[in-house]
Amino acid sequence: MELVLAIGIGTLAASGVWLILRPRTFQVIIGLSLLSYAVNLFIVAMGRVRSGAPVLIAKEAGDPARYADPLPQALVLTAIVISFATTALFLVVLLASRGLARTDHVDGQEPEA
Amino acid sequence: MFLLAVLVLPFVGSFIAALLPVHARNAAAWLAGGVALAAFCIIAVAYPSVTHGGVVGWRTAWIAELGLLFALRLDGFAWAFAMLVTGIGFLVVLYARYYMSPSDPVPRFFSLLSAFMGAMLGIVLSGNLLQLVFFWELTSLFSFLLISYWHHNSAARDGARMALVITSSGGLCLFAGVLLIGHIVGGYDLDKVLASGEAIRSHPLYVPALVLILLGALTKSAQFPFHFWLPHAMAAPTPVSAYLHSATMVKAGVFLLVRLWPALGGSNEWLWLVGSAGLITFLLGAFLAVFQQDLKGLLAYSTISHLGLITLLTGLDTPFGQIAAIFHIMNHATFKASLFMAAGIIDHETGTRDIRRLSGLYAFMPITATLAMVAAGSMAGVPLLNGFLSKEMFFAETIEIHDNSFVDQALPYIVTAASTFTVAYSLRFIRDVFFGPAAVGLPRTPHEPPLLMRLPAELLVLACVVVGIAPALTVAPVLDTAAGAVLGSNMPEYSLRIWHGFTPELLMSILAMVGGVGVYMMLRSYLLVNEGPPLLGRFSGKEVFDWMMVTLSWRLARWLESKLGTRRLQPQLRVLAATAFLAALLPLYWRGVPLADPLRTPFDLAFALLWTVGAACAVGAAIQAKFHRVVALILLGSAGLVTCVTFVWLSAPDVALTQIVVETVTTVLLLLGLRWLPKRIAPAWAEAPAGRIRWHRARDFAIALSVGVGLATLALAAMQHPDTNSISRYFIENAYVKGGGTNVVNVILVDFRGFDTMGEITVLAVVALTVYALLRRFRPAPESIPVPEQQHAQDSHDEAHPDRQKGDTAKDTTETASLMMRLMFPVIGVVAVFLLLRGHDLPGGGFVAGVAMATAFILQYMARGTTWVEARLHFMPVRWMGIGLLLAGCTGAAACVFGYPFLTSYFAYAELPLVGRVPTASAFLFDVGVFSLVIGATVLMLIAIAHQSLRRYAVPPQSGRHLGSEASKEELV
Amino acid sequence: MTRLLPFPIISFCLLALWLLLNQAITFGHILLGCLVALVGGRILTILELPPVRVRRAGIILRLLRMVVMDIVRSNLAVGRIVLGFGRRQRRSGFVEIPLDMRDPYGLASLAYIITSTPGTLWVNFDAQRGALTIHVLDLVDEEEWIRTIKDRYERHLLEIFE
Amino acid sequence: MNGIQHLPPWAAVLTAVFLLTGAAVTLIGSLGLLRLGTFYERVHAPTLGTTLGTVFIAAASMVYFSVLQTRPVLHEILIIVLGIVTTPIALTVLVGAAHFRDTAERAQLGKPAGRVQPHARVPGDAPTGKAG
Amino acid sequence: MSGASGLVIGPILLPLLAGAGMLLLNGERHRWIVAGLNVGATFALVGIAAILLEISDTGTRDVYRLGNWPAPFGIVLVLDRLSALMLLLTNILALASIVYSLARWHRAGAHFHSLFQFLLMGLNGAFLTGDLFNLFVFFELLLAASYGLLLHGSGLARVKAGLHYIVVNLAASLLFLIGVSLIYGVTGTLNMADLAARVPAVAAESRGLLEAGAGVLAVAFLLKAGMWPLNFWLPTAYAAASPPVASIFAILTKVGVYIVLRLSLLLFGESAGASAGFGREFLLFAGLATILFGAVGTLASQDTARLGGFSVLISSGTVLAATGMGQVGVTSGALFYLVSSTLGIGAFFLLVELIERGREPGADMIAVTREAYGEEVETDEAEADVGIAIVATMAWLGVAFIGCALVIAGLPPLSGFIAKFALLAAALHPTDQPGGAIPGSGWALLAVLILSGFATLVAMARAGIRIFWASPDRTVPRVRVIEMAPIIFLLFICAAQTVWAGPVIRFMQAAAHSLHAPAGYISDVLDNGPSSRQAEGK
Amino acid sequence: MSQLMLTYSLLVAQVLLGLAIGCGALRIFLGPRVQDRVLGFDTLSVNAMLLLLTVGIRTGEALYFEAALAMALFGFVGTAALAKFLLRGEVIE
Numbered sequence A: 001m002e003l004v005l006a007i008g009i010g011t012l013a014a015s016g017v018w019l020i021l022r023p024r025t026f027q028v029i030i031g032l033s034l035l036s037y038a039v040n041l042f043i044v045a046m047g048r049v050r051s052g053a054p055v056l057i058a059k060e061a062g063d064p065a066r067y068a069d070p071l072p073q074a075l076v077l078t079a080i081v082i083s084f085a086t087t088a089l090f091l092v093v094l095l096a097s098r099g100l101a102r103t104d105h106v107d108g109q110e111p112e113a
Numbered sequence B: 001m002f003l004l005a006v007l008v009l010p011f012v013g014s015f016i017a018a019l020l021p022v023h024a025r026n027a028a029a030w031l032a033g034g035v036a037l038a039a040f041c042i043i044a045v046a047y048p049s050v051t052h053g054g055v056v057g058w059r060t061a062w063i064a065e066l067g068l069l070f071a072l073r074l075d076g077f078a079w080a081f082a083m084l085v086t087g088i089g090f091l092v093v094l095y096a097r098y099y100m101s102p103s104d105p106v107p108r109f110f111s112l113l114s115a116f117m118g119a120m121l122g123i124v125l126s127g128n129l130l131q132l133v134f135f136w137e138l139t140s141l142f143s144f145l146l147i148s149y150w151h152h153n154s155a156a157r158d159g160a161r162m163a164l165v166i167t168s169s170g171g172l173c174l175f176a177g178v179l180l181i182g183h184i185v186g187g188y189d190l191d192k193v194l195a196s197g198e199a200i201r202s203h204p205l206y207v208p209a210l211v212l213i214l215l216g217a218l219t220k221s222a223q224f225p226f227h228f229w230l231p232h233a234m235a236a237p238t239p240v241s242a243y244l245h246s247a248t249m250v251k252a253g254v255f256l257l258v259r260l261w262p263a264l265g266g267s268n269e270w271l272w273l274v275g276s277a278g279l280i281t282f283l284l285g286a287f288l289a290v291f292q293q294d295l296k297g298l299l300a301y302s303t304i305s306h307l308g309l310i311t312l313l314t315g316l317d318t319p320f321g322q323i324a325a326i327f328h329i330m331n332h333a334t335f336k337a338s339l340f341m342a343a344g345i346i347d348h349e350t351g352t353r354d355i356r357r358l359s360g361l362y363a364f365m366p367i368t369a370t371l372a373m374v375a376a377g378s379m380a381g382v383p384l385l386n387g388f389l390s391k392e393m394f395f396a397e398t399i400e401i402h403d404n405s406f407v408d409q410a411l412p413y414i415v416t417a418a419s420t421f422t423v424a425y426s427l428r429f430i431r432d433v434f435f436g437p438a439a440v441g442l443p444r445t446p447h448e449p450p451l452l453m454r455l456p457a458e459l460l461v462l463a464c465v466v467v468g469i470a471p472a473l474t475v476a477p478v479l480d481t482a483a484g485a486v487l488g489s490n491m492p493e494y495s496l497r498i499w500h501g502f503t504p505e506l507l508m509s510i511l512a513m514v515g516g517v518g519v520y521m522m523l524r525s526y527l528l529v530n531e532g533p534p535l536l537g538r539f540s541g542k543e544v545f546d547w548m549m550v551t552l553s554w555r556l557a558r559w560l561e562s563k564l565g566t567r568r569l570q571p572q573l574r575v576l577a578a579t580a581f582l583a584a585l586l587p588l589y590w591r592g593v594p595l596a597d598p599l600r601t602p603f604d605l606a607f608a609l610l611w612t613v614g615a616a617c618a619v620g621a622a623i624q625a626k627f628h629r630v631v632a633l634i635l636l637g638s639a640g641l642v643t644c645v646t647f648v649w650l651s652a653p654d655v656a657l658t659q660i661v662v663e664t665v666t667t668v669l670l671l672l673g674l675r676w677l678p679k680r681i682a683p684a685w686a687e688a689p690a691g692r693i694r695w696h697r698a699r700d701f702a703i704a705l706s707v708g709v710g711l712a713t714l715a716l717a718a719m720q721h722p723d724t725n726s727i728s729r730y731f732i733e734n735a736y737v738k739g740g741g742t743n744v745v746n747v748i749l750v751d752f753r754g755f756d757t758m759g760e761i762t763v764l765a766v767v768a769l770t771v772y773a774l775l776r777r778f779r780p781a782p783e784s785i786p787v788p789e790q791q792h793a794q795d796s797h798d799e800a801h802p803d804r805q806k807g808d809t810a811k812d813t814t815e816t817a818s819l820m821m822r823l824m825f826p827v828i829g830v831v832a833v834f835l836l837l838r839g840h841d842l843p844g845g846g847f848v849a850g851v852a853m854a855t856a857f858i859l860q861y862m863a864r865g866t867t868w869v870e871a872r873l874h875f876m877p878v879r880w881m882g883i884g885l886l887l888a889g890c891t892g893a894a895a896c897v898f899g900y901p902f903l904t905s906y907f908a909y910a911e912l913p914l915v916g917r918v919p920t921a922s923a924f925l926f927d928v929g930v931f932s933l934v935i936g937a938t939v940l941m942l943i944a945i946a947h948q949s950l951r952r953y954a955v956p957p958q959s960g961r962h963l964g965s966e967a968s969k970e971e972l973v
Numbered sequence C: 001m002t003r004l005l006p007f008p009i010i011s012f013c014l015l016a017l018w019l020l021l022n023q024a025i026t027f028g029h030i031l032l033g034c035l036v037a038l039v040g041g042r043i044l045t046i047l048e049l050p051p052v053r054v055r056r057a058g059i060i061l062r063l064l065r066m067v068v069m070d071i072v073r074s075n076l077a078v079g080r081i082v083l084g085f086g087r088r089q090r091r092s093g094f095v096e097i098p099l100d101m102r103d104p105y106g107l108a109s110l111a112y113i114i115t116s117t118p119g120t121l122w123v124n125f126d127a128q129r130g131a132l133t134i135h136v137l138d139l140v141d142e143e144e145w146i147r148t149i150k151d152r153y154e155r156h157l158l159e160i161f162e
Numbered sequence D: 001m002n003g004i005q006h007l008p009p010w011a012a013v014l015t016a017v018f019l020l021t022g023a024a025v026t027l028i029g030s031l032g033l034l035r036l037g038t039f040y041e042r043v044h045a046p047t048l049g050t051t052l053g054t055v056f057i058a059a060a061s062m063v064y065f066s067v068l069q070t071r072p073v074l075h076e077i078l079i080i081v082l083g084i085v086t087t088p089i090a091l092t093v094l095v096g097a098a099h100f101r102d103t104a105e106r107a108q109l110g111k112p113a114g115r116v117q118p119h120a121r122v123p124g125d126a127p128t129g130k131a132g
Numbered sequence E: 001m002s003g004a005s006g007l008v009i010g011p012i013l014l015p016l017l018a019g020a021g022m023l024l025l026n027g028e029r030h031r032w033i034v035a036g037l038n039v040g041a042t043f044a045l046v047g048i049a050a051i052l053l054e055i056s057d058t059g060t061r062d063v064y065r066l067g068n069w070p071a072p073f074g075i076v077l078v079l080d081r082l083s084a085l086m087l088l089l090t091n092i093l094a095l096a097s098i099v100y101s102l103a104r105w106h107r108a109g110a111h112f113h114s115l116f117q118f119l120l121m122g123l124n125g126a127f128l129t130g131d132l133f134n135l136f137v138f139f140e141l142l143l144a145a146s147y148g149l150l151l152h153g154s155g156l157a158r159v160k161a162g163l164h165y166i167v168v169n170l171a172a173s174l175l176f177l178i179g180v181s182l183i184y185g186v187t188g189t190l191n192m193a194d195l196a197a198r199v200p201a202v203a204a205e206s207r208g209l210l211e212a213g214a215g216v217l218a219v220a221f222l223l224k225a226g227m228w229p230l231n232f233w234l235p236t237a238y239a240a241a242s243p244p245v246a247s248i249f250a251i252l253t254k255v256g257v258y259i260v261l262r263l264s265l266l267l268f269g270e271s272a273g274a275s276a277g278f279g280r281e282f283l284l285f286a287g288l289a290t291i292l293f294g295a296v297g298t299l300a301s302q303d304t305a306r307l308g309g310f311s312v313l314i315s316s317g318t319v320l321a322a323t324g325m326g327q328v329g330v331t332s333g334a335l336f337y338l339v340s341s342t343l344g345i346g347a348f349f350l351l352v353e354l355i356e357r358g359r360e361p362g363a364d365m366i367a368v369t370r371e372a373y374g375e376e377v378e379t380d381e382a383e384a385d386v387g388i389a390i391v392a393t394m395a396w397l398g399v400a401f402i403g404c405a406l407v408i409a410g411l412p413p414l415s416g417f418i419a420k421f422a423l424l425a426a427a428l429h430p431t432d433q434p435g436g437a438i439p440g441s442g443w444a445l446l447a448v449l450i451l452s453g454f455a456t457l458v459a460m461a462r463a464g465i466r467i468f469w470a471s472p473d474r475t476v477p478r479v480r481v482i483e484m485a486p487i488i489f490l491l492f493i494c495a496a497q498t499v500w501a502g503p504v505i506r507f508m509q510a511a512a513h514s515l516h517a518p519a520g521y522i523s524d525v526l527d528n529g530p531s532s533r534q535a536e537g538k
Numbered sequence F: 001m002s003q004l005m006l007t008y009s010l011l012v013a014q015v016l017l018g019l020a021i022g023c024g025a026l027r028i029f030l031g032p033r034v035q036d037r038v039l040g041f042d043t044l045s046v047n048a049m050l051l052l053l054t055v056g057i058r059t060g061e062a063l064y065f066e067a068a069l070a071m072a073l074f075g076f077v078g079t080a081a082l083a084k085f086l087l088r089g090e091v092i093e
């Protein structure tokens, strides 16, 4: 499973990086979204893969090693919120850029030549 | 303490002068003159304490931690220099009072002049080298401002800039050199440095330090090859030239040479570097001076030449040479200042400084002419004038054997030749300007200047004569004191007498005199027509300087900037990706990648299938994002769904839940955005050479692949990394016991690390505000301003059929769905409340609940459109955000009131009547704050975009209730 | 009553939803659920939902049973078609059905039914003409489909809502 | 880790059967998405998943957790109901949109000179230029 | 918790509440209340920061345990000399920017004041936090606010620059996350002090992963710090920002610099075992390269604001290079330099618009506003009568320009010169023994700093001449006291820094000493004392 | 025995659902029209929701229900928005 997950993360990241290196703003926003998926998965993966581990703790926690690491999950939640917010912001900026610059090139102008 | 007064006085005067009204000419002059005179008197009075090697010091702590005191130090040498600075300063102020035009902003002039005097005094009185550098750079700055005083004149601007650039960069070198000296000596204190000559000269850093310090000194004193700035500085008002370019600033360089000679001199490097710079400058300056047609230009080159002479004297590296240098510094200051004043008077009275146009002025201004002739005589080294004395000493010194090299042997001949030119230009100055036929066609009819304008020159010329005739009675003790301060016990025997008998130096003087007359006669006809010297052609330092400024500091810089940097986004991201890749790769390469058994958990076919889909969707999105935006969006959403499922697979239900709701909102958001992105049409440049594009793509592909493989490797390695003693253990053990919740993740979010959440929701608020603010100024692409094609088509379809009304088609399709969507509002609302309430114990929480609730709102907008919804639901997102943030913040701050840290939670089980035991945690209130904020922020962002459809672009504002109009700034609904 | 509880059925459903979500029928939850249901109903009035008039609630169950049977049957039929067990040349196409029903809830219910039943698809309802267009996967006889929809569903829905 | 070993055989078998049936029905529905020829035909197929597929898998879940937790776990009903209640919202609009696009295009094609206006297309519908 | 310790949360809580409170007021109708709130809150922040500086100078670190959870489990705020210094610097700069903005800029867009407070919250939090992930949150907060503020006023230039700025920073934020989570994956902690305590014990086979994490993290910080070649976005973005925003942006890069300084000494200091000194040479070279690039850029800048942007790079690069040298003396000099250059550049950005104002009649903002948003011109109409235009405008502007140029170029008499002296004297003087060999790094720093000083001088002279002297027909701009006063105020601080250089340097040296001896930091943070989480209601 | 059967049935069911998800994805890729892709997306999300339910059974953890519920409740919003966009060219009028 680790291997599959790692490949998945890698593919998301590679697609994302490819897209953010493209010249069109919409490509970049899609790329950033893909990258944030990759990063979110990566963070959760840092808690190690524990499929089917209990999520809630009982009143007596017992052996902490049984549980999936909750901290990366909490971190990812924060990261998701922030990346959602920044995606929204970037979207609006790219719209504004498209409107003002009359082009959707990331540089606000078509390259010469 | 009086030293501090002397130093501070000019600056105070400068400050006050700067505040005077623009035309307060006399007040400013009085102020500046008074300051100079007062400083002069204070210093004069201090004379007894500096004789016989006496030193007056004053120091106070400045940067004691770096071994730096603020130290003022007055010895004989500094005393003599300070007398020059203040004395000539006073005379120049007096002169300038009459010279400056009433229409100039004179207070500024005197303010700058006083400040310059202060800075110069700072150099002279500095008791440590760093402080000296400090004032050194200040003199550059004020000289820049003084030279460019008439800044409407481009020559003044250029000259000032050149002076600033050259002297300041020299100052930077001096700074570096001083740092090295400080490093060698272990401090910057002047006494300490002067006492460590031996240690300095034997240190391996001696040569770099010497070179750097010389760069400072030689640039300041306009020595070859940095001499060229001085003639261009002549664009300054003449009082400035008289002060800065004869007596003070340019003397700072030679002052430094003499000052540091005990520490740095006495080596071959000194002899060769300083000596050759001085010799070349002396010769070159004298030669070039002859060919100047501008009076001030002639004086400038003459100054260069005389400074070269002084530099040569210090460079000859003998105690006697230093004495002669000091003496000539004083003499040159007096005669050159008076000559500048004379030139200024001539310029002032005739309106020109061109030697070719001037003639026979003796008849109009006999007194000025006499003054100028005496001073020029001194400059030429005519006996009975002070210039003669120091020149004799100079000749004598050049005859001394120093190191027996060829140059040393030739030195007397070379300096005699140079002196020939000195005589020639002095003669020319007198003969061409004051004698001959009366000039015609001058801009003004010349006459004698006011008495007080002449007075400074008179006093200076008087000094020339008195010193020249009776040196032993006048200047000898002063010179003795000054030289003694530099040389200490090293004082050689010397005598200041007019007549030493028939000595070789007298012969040299006579040769120079005769030769000078001859040269002048020979060149007369040439000078009447030609501009500039015959041999050096059109070569000029200014051109080299300009070329360097343009080429190095502009063209090269721009070229380098374009090569080393970019303003395009893609290369930046490429560099970023590559750097990040390397940053992770290199440590792994050096330390090794800990990849063990790749199958720590068993292979799972369904999971693999899932990720086949996920990966395919990601790649698909990458391919489709350019021309098939909706498709890319769908693929992105699919990859997101796969990610959600994966979170569940990894035992992270909260994350999955959050990802799902966020996913939904993001899709809607991007679709809202697509409304304003016109269709992509392949532009013409897509036909550009395929090879280049293919290469770019290959490179990007390689980067993308590398990053992907790299991240996958990191993830794999980390997932197989043995479990660490993570801090999570504490959370699991204490979430219920101390945090009062069974959902560890949520307890972390609202309690253990509630501070993160606090920040995170603020981010959301900030972004929402930004989106709102930006969209108020939104101007869509022109192509997307009209209603979308679909709506247009549907409307025209309706209009084409008589039994239909506009909007029917859309209504038919969406009416049923709209009803269902409205029914969903309370349903989603109930689920949202459910998620909010249970978050602490089970998956859920304020954020998910908030986004869910926001989805319900957005669904209503989708169902019925903005106008309809906002007429019914009065929802004020910004206020919700504010309330949410305040609630969360105040919940956290409540703990502070009870003496606990921010965000300390409180929980207890409350017995509610009929309901039973209910857990009440302050963290819950915090979560409600989160909930409120998230609804507000999410709705604000999405609806702000949606509102754009209502705006009428490029037409007068609508009074409708749309975003940004006065009526509904806050009430979005 | 109507002011306090404008949509009793929907509010009841919301209460049920609340209890199901919480998986608990404690007094506290019933109380909370009622509160939530009341607020939900109130919001619907703000959203100007037309009032629900249910005449004969008993028919609902009968209709529901019928629909469930139809859904199961259609599932099998469509599954066969997908897997290629079709016995003959299959034809799919649009059918236009004139409806008498105008009640929005009735129409919505019909939409739910038609869409949820594999094999039929709600395409469009022309409110002017009262004509419903559906798409049928296995269209043997148009008239039969019109009859099915009108007799099996519309009639019952009319009884319930109008 | 999970509770399968605590499950009585009858419940295990029932759960298994429900699960497999549900998954199979769903897969068949999704296959239909691939195998059927036109858009309108394809829309019918996934309904299998949203109806019977969901019902069976939710039932499996209900049986399993009810037995495991020895109390009635019924909230999966919500998934069934919500699935059935929400699907038409999306699908009616989607089919309506497709229907309109088709009629509009047919109308356009019927016009002389074959000037096909892409007005009913949306961005991403068809390639409009080279990728780059 | 003593009263003094409780104050540590103030720099975060106060802007939060102020910013949130402003949202409840109608931005348009209550503009002056909101503005007053902003000024008042920032003024209070300066006061709090000053008190905190005083407290920090007693030498004990104040560790604030949020939620009363013990370290390393909960998030802690750590007040030491360095963080207190950065707080004071930030809020002083902020106060100047805000006062300046009241003349006109705060009306150029919506929610300026709340965004500003949130920016301060992010900055203050980033300087105080002792937790790596919390740092991420505050970084994001300050970045989000900076996005908003950069776009404040809108217009094509800002939007174009903002787009680059946002994309690049978003990408860097992702790297931040990767780095933090990887470090967590290897060490199991997020608390910086705990991390420092755990780094030496990391197993040899895991060290590669740890350092990879640190490397990726460093890329994120260095991008924000403006390190070459990750800094191309910066000059454009800073030049495009409205003046008060650009001014406060002068501190933004310093956040990255601060973190690099803090973490490289804390995590990879001398006691870090096999990882000691990780990345130090790289920092040195990158810092030097950044200075050179900045110098080239200043020379190549036609636009005054861009010149300011490149000055920011020089400033960042200098501190980075100094960090790379890893010497206490150099670090203290670098801190002195950091304060001085930040204030100077901040003042310069405020000044740029005033001096350009006279050159282009009808300041760009109005034009941009009209262009961008035909129907809703919302600024400038009624403001001509607000404030009093100052007399002798050109003289003031000229003096201020010279002052800024001197600080930035490192020339006397303002603090820039002392700063360079403090830096270089220590760089050339690695041991206490006078006259020892000068290390190559010392030579390099000397050469590069002299060179950059020269470049700045040339560029500033060129710009100054062009602006003040080369266009005789320029109109004298209308400048108000509240626009000029903040600039003079900042320069005055620079002057004060020269006069009282001794005490300031002493403070910096103390700060540097404790940075270079992280054991105290670690034990202060991890020593939870007896009171933690004892008394909550049950 | 029966437990083992259930375990394997779970695996099989998950694989079947995985394949179903693949079908949805394939339709997204194949198109040909946008409505086909939207339909594929909708199918994919329903199938993913069902997969979540099976994960819940497999792990014996009832808590994944909320995630499944959320997918059931919000999955349609994305599809509806896409459909609305196709129909009207904008999601919110």
Ligand code: NA
Pocket (backbone or CB within 6 Å): B397, B398, B399, B400, B401, B402, B408, B409, B411
């Ligand atoms: Na000789």
Ligand code: NA
Pocket (backbone or CB within 6 Å): B355, B356, B357, B358, B359, B432, B433
């Ligand atoms: Na003449």
